[in-house]
Amino acid sequence: MSAWRAAGLTYIDYSSIAARLLRRALKPEFRKAAEKRDEVSVRITYWKDGKANREYPMYLLYCYSTLPCA
Template sequence: MAAWRQAGLNYINYSNIAAKLLRRALKPDLRVEAEKRAEAHIRITKWVDGKPIKESVY
């Protein structure tokens, strides 16, 4: 069994933790670039009767 599963994590949580630790371990000049790539934005639009009602950005 995978270690992340034994720790009670799902794969997404495990990979997020690993990525965060890797970015912290980088040299300062490379860390800045990696932090920029780590940002993600998603847009969620609720639809009712085939028409968009509300849009949220996370």
């Protein structure tokens, strides 16, 4: 078993670390567009009686504790 698996990480964790680091290793002209994919933003609207009730804009930034976000 690999060390990261033994430490409780999954391949999903592995994959997202690898993808983020790959984006950081791009030439500057490609990096900017790629790093936008590091951020995931979600907008949630609750509907009640056929009407949009309230809107909660939510911005999530997926970062690992040990790896600082760019």
